[in-house]
Amino acid sequence: MSADWLEALEKVLSPGSVLRPDRDDLGAYETEWRGRYHSEALAVLRPDSTEALAVMVQSCTQAGVPMVPQGGNTGLVGGAVATGHRTQVIIQLGRMNRVRQVDPASALMIVDAGVPVSVAQEKAKTHGLRLPIDLASSDSAMIGGILATNAGGVLTIAYGNARSLVVGLEAVLADGQIWHGLSEVRKDNAGYALKDLLVGSEGTLGFITAASLALVPAPKVSATAWVGLKSVEAALGLLDQMRSDLSDHLRAFELIPSLAVELVMKARQAQGLSTRAILDAPCPWQVLIAVDSSDPQAPLEERLMSSLMAVYEAGLVEDVVVSQSESDTQDMWLMRESISDAQQIEGFALKHDISVPTPKFGEFIAQTEVGLQKIVPGLRLCAFGHLADGNLHFNLVPPPGQPDALRPHEEAIVDWVFGQVRAFNGSIAAEHGVGLLRREALREYADPTKWWAMRQIKQALDPKDLFNPGKIV
Ligand SMILES: Cc1cc2nc3c(=O)[nH]c(=O)nc-3n(C[C@H](O)[C@H](O)[C@H](O)COP(=O)(O)OP(=O)(O)OC[C@H]3O[C@@H](n4cnc5c(N)ncnc54)[C@H](O)[C@@H]3O)c2cc1C
Structure with missing residues (x-):
């Protein structure tokens, strides 16, 4: 050319x-x-x-x-x-990196698409506010990227996915037309919600160039705990209890299997880094809980402790560690955020970002694992993540000492897992999106009418198929 x-x-x-x-x-x-x-x-x-x-x-x-x-x-x-x-x-878009405005009176910020999430978070903090989205990739992921993928993360339980923060957008659409949609008003029913269509479109309908985002009050007090449990059902029982005792303050509820803890420690040791397991005895399932409040007087730690004591006495949990310092809290989050990378230490891991209705997760995991063991005996399940949102990273690690054991069975494994997701009325692409990786699967698993509508929208907004062709549709 x-x-x-x-x-x-x-x-x-x-x-x-x-x-x-x-x-x-x-x-x-x-x-x-x-x-x-x-x-x-x-x-x-x-x-x-x-x-x-x-x-x-x-x-x-x-x-x-x-x-x-x-x-x-x-x-x-x-x-x-x-x-x-x-x-x-x-x-x-990394050179478009201006925080254009923070307006504490209306709790809004207007930022360019190329601002890293952590920079926008820090800027909001200097005004006593919080940009309520947080991912392990926040230092590198940019505002345009999190909106284009409608990212989730650990705060979704409290504040929803990225889309729920968007008050307005600016975008460059077909032929280079600029849409000036940086609204500062929260009520705007004047026509189609174009912003909601662009959010989650993964760059297939145009470029998001800036966004006005809703902020919330910054937390003044917080408490964090790590809980050991016997089963996913017990974790669901714990979630019910936390929702009923602390629902206004619950900010994260992350499920972690003991295998994930083991792999993080092994991977960090291999890099010469030390890490301690949070619990003394390795419980099969573990949960990281975070609560916070913008009221500096809120007795959060006491409330979290008494709620955890109640579930402990009811025999639901095996072990509890409540963070006593900033460094304890950092250790807990380091453990959680290292899981994604750590799985590679055992060889080729297969990753699925799926959702199923939260109450059905125990049954889903048990049933799905039975089928997986038939495909690759000894395969290990490393399902972790945002249980309260019904979203787990349903990852599979090869049997010990067989780093390539999953590779020849990738297709059969993915078919089985996605078939199960469909049977449980879930989603094959919960928060990471579709991109290239799940494009074929989307075609197979999407509702046919939705698929038809998506193709009409793509054709209407990108008639020459020049915006990220081959992704999603
Ligand atoms: C360690 C780690 C942890 C993660 N944790 C989470 C998590 O908890 N939750 C979650 O949802 N995701 C998570 N992710 C995935 C990823 O961080 C998110 O999808 C993030 O939103 C991507 O942002 P980005 O700026 O890097 O986008 P990119 O990777 O650069 O792009 C992602 C998609 O968006 C499109 N795009 C990017 N910018 C624009 C724009 N301005 N306009 C239009 N389209 C655009 C791209 O074409 C592409 O399709 C994680 C990733 C890592 C590496």
């Missing part, structure tokens, strides 16, 4: 806006976080304003070049990857 148009484009943009493989190092943009996919991009474009991005989109459209939006490149489904050999451009 002739690159004359790219040279012409470069001339009208600010320095650093165009990176080319023959001249620049594209490694950080072409290498996907998990290493499952690799891009060979025609170029990486890095706009420094919405207007510059609009010029890029116009130029790519005229040249017929597909565009792949990219934020922090932490997505887990291959959504920010360019496909083909140097025929698509990656447009990375």
